[in-house]
Amino acid sequence: MVETGDNPASASGSDLPRSFSFGPDDDTIESGRRSPNNSLLGSRNASRDSLLSSQRDSVYGSRYGFGNAYIQVDDLGIYLSSIAVTALMAVMATIGIILFTLVVTLAVMLGKCQQPPVPNTCRSFALNAELNNLQGWLLPKECENYVAEYVELGQYYTDYKVALDAARDYLSTLSAGPDHRDLIVLDIDETALSNIPYYQANNYGTDPWNEKIWNTWVNNASAPALEPMLSLYSDLQAQNWSFAFITGRPEEQRNVTAQNLLSAGYAGWSALVLRSPEETGLTAVEYKTAHRKELEAQGFRIWSSMGDQWSDITVESVGSRTFKLPNPMYYIY
Secondary structure (H helix, E strand, O other), X not given: OOOHHHOHHHHOOOOOOHHHOOOOOHHHHHHHHHOHHHOHHHHHHHHHHHHHXXXXXXXXXXXXXXXXXXXXXXXXXXXXXXXXXXHHHHHHHHHHHHHHHHHHHHHHHHHHHOOOOOOHHHHHHHHHHHOOOOXXXXXXXXXXXXXXXHHHOOHHHHHHHHHXXXXXXXXXXXXXXXXXXXXXXXXXXXXXXXXXXXXXOOHHHOOOOOHHHHHHHHHOOOOOEOHHXXXXXXXXXXXXXXXXXXXXXXXXXXXXXXXXXXXXXXXXOOEEEEEOHHHOOOOHHHHHHHHHHHHHHOOOEEEEEEEOOHHHOOOOOOOOEEEEOOOOOOOOO
Protein backbone atom coordinates (compact mmCIF):
# COMPACT_ATOMS: atom_id res chain seq x y z
CA MET A 1 0.00 0.00 0.00
CA VAL A 2 1.38 3.33 -1.00
CA GLU A 3 0.92 6.28 1.39
CA THR A 4 -0.66 9.41 0.02
CA GLY A 5 2.02 11.66 1.46
CA ASP A 6 4.75 9.84 -0.52
CA ASN A 7 2.98 10.36 -3.83
CA PRO A 8 4.31 13.39 -5.66
CA ALA A 9 1.26 13.54 -7.78
CA SER A 10 -1.01 13.98 -4.84
CA ALA A 11 1.21 16.88 -3.59
CA SER A 12 0.13 18.91 -6.57
CA GLY A 13 -3.47 17.78 -6.50
CA SER A 14 -6.56 19.68 -5.80
CA ASP A 15 -6.46 18.66 -2.12
CA LEU A 16 -3.72 21.31 -1.38
CA PRO A 17 -4.83 24.80 -0.37
CA ARG A 18 -4.77 27.37 -3.22
CA SER A 19 -2.27 29.48 -1.31
CA PHE A 20 0.34 26.75 -1.70
CA SER A 21 -0.15 26.42 -5.44
CA PHE A 22 2.79 28.12 -7.16
CA GLY A 23 1.74 27.59 -10.72
CA PRO A 24 -0.75 25.99 -13.06
CA ASP A 25 -1.71 22.36 -13.05
CA ASP A 26 0.37 19.55 -14.56
CA ASP A 27 -1.11 19.93 -18.02
CA THR A 28 -0.31 23.60 -18.10
CA ILE A 29 3.24 22.99 -16.84
CA GLU A 30 3.81 20.38 -19.43
CA SER A 31 2.45 22.70 -22.07
CA GLY A 32 4.78 25.45 -20.76
CA ARG A 33 7.76 23.19 -21.15
CA ARG A 34 6.88 22.71 -24.77
CA SER A 35 6.24 26.43 -25.38
CA PRO A 36 8.66 28.92 -23.74
CA ASN A 37 6.27 31.82 -24.34
CA ASN A 38 3.81 30.26 -21.95
CA SER A 39 6.35 29.66 -19.17
CA LEU A 40 5.82 30.64 -15.60
CA LEU A 41 8.09 33.74 -16.02
CA GLY A 42 6.31 34.75 -19.19
CA SER A 43 2.94 34.54 -17.54
CA ARG A 44 4.18 36.75 -14.70
CA ASN A 45 5.54 39.39 -17.15
CA ALA A 46 2.33 39.29 -19.09
CA SER A 47 0.41 39.76 -15.88
CA ARG A 48 2.55 42.75 -14.93
CA ASP A 49 2.20 44.37 -18.37
CA SER A 50 -1.49 43.75 -18.26
CA LEU A 51 -1.70 45.45 -14.88
CA LEU A 52 0.21 48.56 -16.07
CA SER A 53 -1.83 48.67 -19.24
CA SER A 54 -5.04 48.41 -17.33
CA GLN A 55 -3.95 51.20 -15.01
CA ARG A 56 -3.05 53.54 -17.90
CA ASP A 57 -6.27 52.64 -19.68
CA SER A 58 -8.41 53.04 -16.59
CA VAL A 59 -11.37 55.35 -16.51
CA TYR A 60 -9.26 58.03 -14.77
CA GLY A 61 -6.42 57.72 -17.27
CA SER A 62 -8.59 57.77 -20.32
CA ARG A 63 -10.36 60.80 -19.00
CA TYR A 64 -7.18 62.84 -18.44
CA GLY A 65 -4.75 61.37 -20.98
CA PHE A 66 -3.82 62.69 -24.43
CA GLY A 67 -1.07 62.31 -27.03
CA ASN A 68 -0.21 60.49 -30.24
CA ALA A 69 1.89 57.61 -31.45
CA TYR A 70 5.12 59.29 -30.29
CA ILE A 71 4.16 61.04 -27.04
CA GLN A 72 1.59 59.97 -24.46
CA VAL A 73 0.65 62.13 -21.46
CA ASP A 74 -1.69 60.95 -18.74
CA ASP A 75 -2.08 61.07 -14.99
CA LEU A 76 0.80 58.63 -14.55
CA GLY A 77 3.38 60.63 -16.47
CA ILE A 78 4.82 61.36 -19.92
CA TYR A 79 5.80 58.50 -22.20
CA LEU A 80 8.09 59.06 -25.19
CA SER A 81 8.76 56.67 -27.99
CA SER A 82 12.35 56.07 -29.08
CA ILE A 83 11.72 58.22 -32.17
CA ALA A 84 10.50 61.11 -30.02
CA VAL A 85 13.49 60.81 -27.68
CA THR A 86 15.88 60.85 -30.65
CA ALA A 87 14.16 63.89 -32.17
CA LEU A 88 14.23 65.74 -28.84
CA MET A 89 17.94 65.11 -28.38
CA ALA A 90 18.63 66.28 -31.94
CA VAL A 91 16.72 69.53 -31.32
CA MET A 92 18.59 70.17 -28.07
CA ALA A 93 21.94 69.50 -29.76
CA THR A 94 21.05 71.91 -32.59
CA ILE A 95 20.07 74.65 -30.14
CA GLY A 96 23.31 74.14 -28.24
CA ILE A 97 25.38 74.47 -31.41
CA ILE A 98 23.52 77.65 -32.41
CA LEU A 99 24.03 79.22 -28.96
CA PHE A 100 27.71 78.32 -28.96
CA THR A 101 28.14 79.84 -32.42
CA LEU A 102 26.40 83.06 -31.32
CA VAL A 103 28.59 83.37 -28.23
CA VAL A 104 31.78 82.90 -30.25
CA THR A 105 30.63 85.38 -32.91
CA LEU A 106 29.70 87.98 -30.28
CA ALA A 107 33.04 87.56 -28.54
CA VAL A 108 34.90 88.12 -31.81
CA MET A 109 32.83 91.23 -32.62
CA LEU A 110 33.40 92.71 -29.17
CA GLY A 111 37.10 92.05 -29.49
CA LYS A 112 37.21 93.96 -32.78
CA CYS A 113 35.20 96.87 -31.39
CA GLN A 114 37.32 97.28 -28.28
CA GLN A 115 39.55 100.31 -28.50
CA PRO A 116 43.15 100.13 -27.34
CA PRO A 117 43.67 101.59 -23.86
CA VAL A 118 44.28 105.32 -23.69
CA PRO A 119 47.88 106.11 -22.71
CA ASN A 120 48.18 107.91 -19.39
CA THR A 121 50.33 110.52 -21.14
CA CYS A 122 47.23 111.72 -23.04
CA ARG A 123 45.40 112.47 -19.81
CA SER A 124 48.47 114.28 -18.51
CA PHE A 125 48.78 116.16 -21.80
CA ALA A 126 45.16 117.34 -21.63
CA LEU A 127 45.51 118.37 -18.00
CA ASN A 128 48.65 120.40 -18.59
CA ALA A 129 47.12 122.05 -21.62
CA GLU A 130 44.19 123.24 -19.50
CA LEU A 131 46.60 124.41 -16.82
CA ASN A 132 48.39 126.56 -19.42
CA ASN A 133 51.65 124.67 -18.98
CA LEU A 134 51.88 123.91 -22.71
CA GLN A 135 52.11 126.52 -25.45
CA GLY A 136 52.04 126.03 -29.19
CA TRP A 137 51.33 122.29 -28.87
CA LEU A 138 49.87 119.91 -31.44
CA LEU A 139 47.76 117.05 -30.10
CA PRO A 140 49.83 113.82 -30.30
CA LYS A 141 48.53 111.30 -32.81
CA GLU A 142 48.19 108.59 -30.18
CA CYS A 143 45.78 110.84 -28.24
CA GLU A 144 43.14 111.06 -30.95
CA ASN A 145 41.02 108.32 -29.35
CA TYR A 146 41.31 110.04 -25.98
CA VAL A 147 39.86 113.29 -27.36
CA ALA A 148 37.23 111.41 -29.38
CA GLU A 149 35.99 109.64 -26.24
CA TYR A 150 36.15 112.84 -24.20
CA VAL A 151 33.92 114.61 -26.71
CA GLU A 152 31.64 111.86 -27.97
CA LEU A 153 30.89 110.30 -24.59
CA GLY A 154 29.77 113.69 -23.31
CA GLN A 155 32.44 114.66 -20.78
CA TYR A 156 33.48 117.68 -22.84
CA TYR A 157 29.96 119.11 -22.80
CA THR A 158 29.60 118.39 -19.08
CA ASP A 159 32.85 120.23 -18.31
CA TYR A 160 31.77 123.11 -20.52
CA LYS A 161 28.39 123.40 -18.79
CA VAL A 162 29.94 123.29 -15.31
CA ALA A 163 32.24 126.18 -16.25
CA LEU A 164 29.29 128.25 -17.45
CA ASP A 165 27.25 127.36 -14.38
CA ALA A 166 30.06 128.94 -12.35
CA ALA A 167 29.92 132.03 -14.58
CA ARG A 168 26.16 132.25 -14.18
CA ASP A 169 26.46 132.01 -10.40
CA TYR A 170 29.02 134.80 -10.33
CA LEU A 171 27.14 137.15 -12.65
CA SER A 172 23.90 136.59 -10.74
CA THR A 173 25.51 138.46 -7.84
CA LEU A 174 25.96 141.55 -10.04
CA SER A 175 23.45 143.97 -11.53
CA ALA A 176 23.88 145.57 -14.95
CA GLY A 177 22.98 149.23 -15.26
CA PRO A 178 20.23 150.54 -17.54
CA ASP A 179 22.79 152.23 -19.82
CA HIS A 180 23.81 148.87 -21.32
CA ARG A 181 27.49 149.61 -20.77
CA ASP A 182 28.17 146.65 -18.48
CA LEU A 183 30.00 144.26 -20.76
CA ILE A 184 30.95 140.61 -21.03
CA VAL A 185 33.62 139.74 -23.61
CA LEU A 186 33.37 136.44 -25.46
CA ASP A 187 35.51 134.52 -27.90
CA ILE A 188 33.64 132.76 -30.73
CA ASP A 189 35.15 129.40 -31.69
CA GLU A 190 34.62 126.73 -28.98
CA THR A 191 33.12 129.48 -26.82
CA ALA A 192 29.94 130.64 -28.54
CA LEU A 193 30.05 128.33 -31.58
CA SER A 194 31.16 124.70 -31.74
CA ASN A 195 33.49 123.40 -34.43
CA ILE A 196 33.29 119.80 -33.21
CA PRO A 197 31.83 118.60 -36.57
CA TYR A 198 34.91 120.00 -38.31
CA TYR A 199 37.33 118.37 -35.86
CA GLN A 200 35.51 115.04 -35.97
CA ALA A 201 36.14 115.02 -39.72
CA ASN A 202 39.81 116.03 -39.25
CA ASN A 203 41.15 113.65 -36.60
CA TYR A 204 40.42 115.90 -33.61
CA GLY A 205 43.39 118.19 -34.13
CA THR A 206 46.12 115.56 -34.52
CA ASP A 207 46.74 116.69 -38.10
CA PRO A 208 48.80 119.82 -38.83
CA TRP A 209 46.75 122.96 -39.31
CA ASN A 210 45.28 123.28 -42.82
CA GLU A 211 44.02 126.83 -43.36
CA LYS A 212 42.27 126.03 -46.63
CA ILE A 213 40.14 123.25 -45.11
CA TRP A 214 39.37 125.42 -42.08
CA ASN A 215 38.31 128.40 -44.20
CA THR A 216 35.98 126.18 -46.21
CA TRP A 217 34.28 125.14 -42.96
CA VAL A 218 34.02 128.74 -41.67
CA ASN A 219 32.60 129.99 -44.95
CA ASN A 220 29.77 127.46 -44.70
CA ALA A 221 28.54 129.39 -41.64
CA SER A 222 27.10 126.18 -40.20
CA ALA A 223 28.82 125.89 -36.80
CA PRO A 224 26.15 125.18 -34.15
CA ALA A 225 25.76 127.13 -30.93
CA LEU A 226 27.02 125.70 -27.67
CA GLU A 227 23.68 125.62 -25.88
CA PRO A 228 24.78 126.53 -22.34
CA MET A 229 26.42 129.70 -23.68
CA LEU A 230 23.43 130.60 -25.83
CA SER A 231 21.16 130.20 -22.80
CA LEU A 232 23.42 132.37 -20.63
CA TYR A 233 23.70 134.96 -23.41
CA SER A 234 19.92 135.27 -23.78
CA ASP A 235 19.27 135.40 -20.04
CA LEU A 236 21.89 138.07 -19.37
CA GLN A 237 20.80 140.21 -22.30
CA ALA A 238 17.35 140.32 -20.75
CA GLN A 239 19.02 141.72 -17.60
CA ASN A 240 20.65 144.66 -19.44
CA TRP A 241 24.05 143.00 -19.92
CA SER A 242 25.91 143.74 -23.16
CA PHE A 243 28.24 141.43 -25.10
CA ALA A 244 31.25 141.91 -27.34
CA PHE A 245 32.80 139.17 -29.50
CA ILE A 246 36.55 139.31 -30.10
CA THR A 247 37.73 136.56 -32.42
CA GLY A 248 40.97 135.68 -34.13
CA ARG A 249 39.15 135.14 -37.41
CA PRO A 250 40.30 137.52 -40.18
CA GLU A 251 38.30 140.58 -41.14
CA GLU A 252 37.46 139.04 -44.54
CA GLN A 253 35.27 136.51 -42.72
CA ARG A 254 33.14 139.15 -41.00
CA ASN A 255 29.98 138.55 -43.03
CA VAL A 256 29.95 134.75 -42.74
CA THR A 257 30.83 135.00 -39.04
CA ALA A 258 27.97 137.42 -38.36
CA GLN A 259 25.65 135.20 -40.39
CA ASN A 260 26.68 132.12 -38.41
CA LEU A 261 26.19 133.88 -35.05
CA LEU A 262 22.74 135.08 -36.03
CA SER A 263 21.61 131.72 -37.41
CA ALA A 264 22.85 130.01 -34.22
CA GLY A 265 20.73 132.34 -32.07
CA TYR A 266 23.12 135.11 -31.03
CA ALA A 267 21.86 138.61 -31.79
CA GLY A 268 22.09 142.15 -30.46
CA TRP A 269 25.79 142.17 -29.63
CA SER A 270 27.50 145.51 -28.97
CA ALA A 271 30.71 144.73 -30.88
CA LEU A 272 32.09 142.10 -33.26
CA VAL A 273 35.88 142.40 -33.56
CA LEU A 274 37.89 140.44 -36.17
CA ARG A 275 41.62 140.59 -36.89
CA SER A 276 42.62 143.17 -39.51
CA PRO A 277 45.47 142.52 -41.99
CA GLU A 278 47.63 144.97 -40.02
CA GLU A 279 47.27 142.79 -36.92
CA THR A 280 48.43 139.56 -38.52
CA GLY A 281 51.79 139.62 -36.74
CA LEU A 282 50.35 140.10 -33.24
CA THR A 283 49.99 137.23 -30.81
CA ALA A 284 46.47 136.39 -29.69
CA VAL A 285 47.21 137.89 -26.27
CA GLU A 286 48.42 141.16 -27.74
CA TYR A 287 45.59 141.41 -30.25
CA LYS A 288 42.76 140.69 -27.82
CA THR A 289 44.17 142.82 -25.01
CA ALA A 290 44.38 145.82 -27.33
CA HIS A 291 40.73 145.51 -28.36
CA ARG A 292 39.46 145.06 -24.82
CA LYS A 293 41.21 148.32 -23.95
CA GLU A 294 39.51 149.99 -26.92
CA LEU A 295 36.11 148.86 -25.62
CA GLU A 296 36.87 150.35 -22.23
CA ALA A 297 37.95 153.54 -23.95
CA GLN A 298 34.50 153.62 -25.57
CA GLY A 299 32.88 153.65 -22.14
CA PHE A 300 32.15 149.92 -21.60
CA ARG A 301 32.70 148.39 -18.18
CA ILE A 302 34.13 144.87 -18.63
CA TRP A 303 33.05 142.55 -15.83
CA SER A 304 34.07 139.21 -17.24
CA SER A 305 35.92 137.56 -20.13
CA MET A 306 35.22 134.00 -21.29
CA GLY A 307 37.02 131.85 -23.80
CA ASP A 308 38.44 128.42 -24.57
CA GLN A 309 42.03 129.78 -24.83
CA TRP A 310 44.14 131.32 -22.12
CA SER A 311 44.91 134.12 -24.57
CA ASP A 312 41.21 135.07 -24.36
CA ILE A 313 41.29 135.81 -20.65
CA THR A 314 44.79 136.88 -19.62
CA VAL A 315 46.77 140.13 -19.16
CA GLU A 316 44.79 143.39 -18.93
CA SER A 317 41.18 144.55 -19.15
CA VAL A 318 39.67 141.08 -18.66
CA GLY A 319 37.18 142.09 -15.96
CA SER A 320 36.88 141.17 -12.31
CA ARG A 321 36.61 137.44 -13.03
CA THR A 322 37.43 135.24 -16.01
CA PHE A 323 36.20 131.78 -17.06
CA LYS A 324 38.31 129.29 -19.02
CA LEU A 325 36.27 126.85 -21.11
CA PRO A 326 37.61 123.40 -22.06
CA ASN A 327 39.29 122.75 -25.40
CA PRO A 328 41.25 119.48 -25.84
CA MET A 329 41.90 119.97 -29.56
CA TYR A 330 44.09 123.05 -30.09
CA TYR A 331 45.92 125.87 -28.37
CA ILE A 332 46.30 129.48 -29.50
CA TYR A 333 48.75 131.78 -27.76
